[in-house]
Amino acid sequence: MLTNTSQMLLRNIADLAGNILIVEPAADTLARSLLAAMPAQSSLSCYTTNAAVATAWQHEAVTCYFSALPEFSGQFDSVVVFYPKSKEQLNLTLAAIAPAMSNNCQLYLVGDNKGGLKSVSNHATKLGLQAHKLDNAKHCLWYCLTGSLEKLLKPVYSQHKFTINDTELTTCSIAGVFNHGKLDNGTALLLNHLQHINKGNVLDFGCGCGVIGAYLKKRHSAIKLFCSDVSALATEATRQTLSANNLQGTVITADGLPVQPVSFDHIVSNPPFHTGIKTDYSISEALINQSKARLTSGGSLTLVANSHLAYQELLEQTFGNVAMLAKANGFIIYQAIKR
Numbered sequence: 041m042l043t044n045t046s047q048m049l050l051r052n053i054a055d056l057a058g059n060i061l062i063v064e065p066a067a068d069t070l071a072r073s074l075l076a077a078m079p080a081q082s083s084l085s086c087y088t089t090n091a092a093v094a095t096a097w098q099h100e101a102v103t104c105y106f107s108a109l110p111e112f113s114g115q116f117d118s119v120v121v122f123y124p125k126s127k128e129q130l131n132l133t134l135a136a137i138a139p140a141m142s143n144n145c146q147l148y149l150v151g152d153n154k155g156g157l158k159s160v161s162n163h164a165t166k167l168g169l170q171a172h173k174l175d176n177a178k179h180c181l182w183y184c185l186t187g188s189l190e191k192l193l194k195p196v197y198s199q200h201k202f203t204i205n206d207t208e209l210t211t212c213s214i215a216g217v218f219n220h221g222k223l224d225n226g227t228a229l230l231l232n233h234l235q236h237i238n239k240g241n242v243l244d245f246g247c248g249c250g251v252i253g254a255y256l257k258k259r260h261s262a263i264k265l266f267c268s269d270v271s272a273l274a275t276e277a278t279r280q281t282l283s284a285n286n287l288q289g290t291v292i293t294a295d296g297l298p299v300q301p302v303s304f305d306h307i308v309s310n311p312p313f314h315t316g317i318k319t320d321y322s323i324s325e326a327l328i329n330q331s332k333a334r335l336t337s338g339g340s341l342t343l344v345a346n347s348h349l350a351y352q353e354l355l356e357q358t359f360g361n362v363a364m365l366a367k368a369n370g371f372i373i374y375q376a377i378k379r
Contacts, residue, residue, distance in 0.1 A: 045150050046070040048180040049120055053077050055148065055174070055184075058117025061085045063137060065122050067092040071100040085116070087137065089216065089272040092295040108214075108276035109195055112140035123151025127163055128215035134167070135192035148174075149183040157181050167192065197280055202251070204231055207258055211249045212280035216273045218248040218312070226371045227310050230344040231255055233365040233373045237342070239263060240305030245297065245327060246270075250278030250289075252308055257287045265289035268298045296323075297330050305336050309343045321354075328354050328376075335378040342375045 042050070043066040050073055060082055062070070067090065074084055085103040087110050088094050094106035105112060119141060124130055141147065149171070151157035160183060164171040168187055175182035197212045200221050213220045219227070231252065239262040244253030247267035257265045267278045267289055275293040282289050292298040311324045324345075331341045341359070345351040347370050355362040359376035366373040 042068050042070060042073065044178040044180050045122060045152060046073070047178055048150050048175065048182055050074070050077060051177060052148070052175055052182050055146065056118040056120070057082060057146075059083045059085070059114060059142075061087060061112075061116040061119045061137065061140065063087045063119060063121040063133060064089065064124060065093060065097075067096050069096070071097045071102050075100060075102070085114075087112075091270045091272070091293050095295060106272060108272045110136055110140075112137075114140070115142040116140055116145055117142050118146050118148070120148045120150060123149055123155055123157050123160070124216065125155065126215050126220070127156065128220070130163070131167060131192060132195035132215050134189055135194050138189035138192060141189070147185045149185055151181060153179050153181060157183075197277060199284060204228070204255055207255060209251065209254055209258065210281070210284040211251050211254070211277075212284055213249040213277050214273055217271065217277045218246075218274070218310075220249075223251065224310075225369050226344040226346070227251060229366055229368055229371050230308070230310060230342070230373055233375075234308060234342065236340060236375075237263070237306045237308060240336075240339075241266065241301055241303065243268065243297075243304045243307045244278075245307055245309040246274075246311050246323075247278045247291070248274050248310075250281035250291075252310070253278065253289055254281050254285050254287055256308070257282075257289060258285060266292065266298065266301065266304070268292040268294050270295050296326055297334060303334055303336050303339075305339045307331050307335065307339075307341045309341075311343055311345070321349075324349075324351065325354060328358050331376075332358050332378055337378060339378050340375055341378075342373065344371050344373050346370060347372050 086097040087105040097104040161171045170186045172184045197214045200211050202209050238260040242263045244267040247269045253265050253267045269275050272293050275291050279291050355376045363375045365375050
């Protein structure tokens, strides 16, 4: 299956030539479709920070750069950037790929109308670029960007300090990581209801900048901490957060629950419920369904969710009884115990 944005790219494949780089595409079958449709003399590469996307592209034997900050081995003649949710992330993505663009490189941008792409002309102007709309179909837009990328700031991780329940933390983050530079209300509420987690194997799932795992580890040194996220931007942020607080933990970039360790005593999460701009329960459903098999007897799954989301039903179907530890500011803290 192809997303609308991937279909828009294929619709404009004639614009692409030479060494082609696709930047932050969706986790669909675009790689296979491109390989079948592009000219034989062209080559295809992908840059992504998403583990699910990396898996899809690596299965097609395409050169795939999967990292927070890429180091490219060649130059590209055509580059297509999928418009990110965070406008700030677009700035950093363009700065990251700029060194790999040849002198005559053609730079394209594709995205969903509802994802903020309609304002890209103003955004491009602020970056010293010009955005030229070339196509409009399937509720998506196809742009060509012109101008110099040389003045764009190189992507760097920034530090932010918080005091949570008398515990001082330094977090490290970058655009594209959940709630970059802030402590969101849901996570703040969750951190007030984790007294039951003080030892054993603990997984911070969907770790973002690592604030949940770092908070737990700093308060309870006996915890053996594991942090995982599908985003390489996030796991690099978590590594830096742990280092900034002199904490030890294992950080894993994975699509879904990490393979190792086999079992956890506690899993805690503020799970994502969006894929792009659409509400998507699949990540939370997979987390809930897989957690029971991976928890030790008596182990807990504790998560925070927006109160309008149907997590209680999902949890009850898998675990049976579910406790509601708190409800405030539009969020609910759920706790499920493996019996």
